Amino acid sequence: MAASLLLVLWSLSCWVLLYIFFCQLNCHRCYEWSCRLVTLIHGVLIVCLSGYVGFIDGPWPFNHPGSPNTQLQTQVLCLSVGYFIFDMCWCIYFQTEGLVMLSHHSLSILGIVMVLALEHSATEVNAVIFGSEVTNPFLQTRWFLREAGYYHTLLGDAVDFFFVMLFCSVRIGVGGWLLYCELSSPVPLPIVKLGGVAMYVVSWVFMVSIARFAWRKSSHKYKTWKERNQLSLDSQINGHTKKAC
Template sequence: MSLHPFLLVACSLTAWITLYLFICQLNKNKTYEWNCRLVTLIHGALIISLSAYVGFIDGPWPFTHPGSPNTLLQVHVLCLTLGYFFFDLCWCVYFQTEKALMLTHHILSILGIIMALILGESATEVNAVLFGSEITNPLLQVRWFLRETARYDTFLGDTVDFLFVALFTTVRIGVGAWLLYCELTSPKPYWFVKMGGIAMYAISWCFMISIWRFAWRRSLKKYKMWKDNNGTSGQIHYNGHPKSL
């Protein structure tokens, strides 16, 4: 690998740190996590757009060309997001805000990007994994901001949760399984690249199990609230005691 990607990653890391410090200076009344999540939201929106362009327009198609040589645009996108992952991993470790599963996801993402840059190939499928991993990230951040501003238990909060669960299940589990199958059946990628794909997909399933449990608990809570409200809507009170109409 030439010196060029190292310089790009260094510039990317510097840019994300600078952006974070600027937002902290701008939002002095907000917490460090609030400001960091704003950076995460910006990164997610940017990488979704760039990785979608790389995968769907610029090419090559990851489902038919896994293990293909890296393009210049792919290298730039990977370096941009690698700098962010370095920043976010250090931030999460320092402030101890994330559990082991999320830290493992960050470490695997960093190793996968570095591997593609060193090999000079497989950025096609790594970019596709980035797209699938980041497509739900803005919704996750919006959900956190809604909770912080006491707007989570609203129709907007329900909509964000539904879209998050639907996108995660469809893209990261459904489409992710197809991408992993194409990766494993292709003779081109190295065996350790394929093992990395299996590890990332296993992480997605760990997240998925937690998400389904959360969705089930929230659905039960919403149903109970609806049932309680529906059960008392047809009652009037006599001497302080509810009686059905």
């Protein structure tokens, strides 16, 4: 546990230093720009690491929930919890996030610390981190596109599409399967199962907001397309009318 604590402190220091570096590099930008760069890097890095740990190095999280932590699992979780502590402190200081996001960060921190202390169940927690962060790069890319003025383009539509599809399929679909495996297995402790339920509930709260966003954007796109087609049709009819006269 002492070694894990040192790894967490090292991870936290690295994320803070990276944020300071981006602030100095992008001094003409707002602080959120630098913070989101850190978030983007963490998202890409942790998806690659947790994906390798959970689905290649093993053990398979759907078949072995509650298994003892491996050294590699512990290192990845320490790296991730250092970031979550940094981002949680940043969000509280700048008051940029609401209760749902702060709850997600709090549950992530508590869940990781718990399995590090128990020295069990890092298998499924790594899988949860993978599912939670796989959509993050698209979310950050969406923000940067909006800031740069390129959000209302085909690229922005593609980013939104993949974000929504990944969230539905991975965080809700695969996440539900993982939760079922967790709850049906006698190995994980009840407190770990309770944490899994809490994380899945938060994912569904996000899902409701995302569904509303997707519906509004789809409706707006359809309305715009319909209006353009109507204008094009009116233009063609008027043109034929003038020609006939």
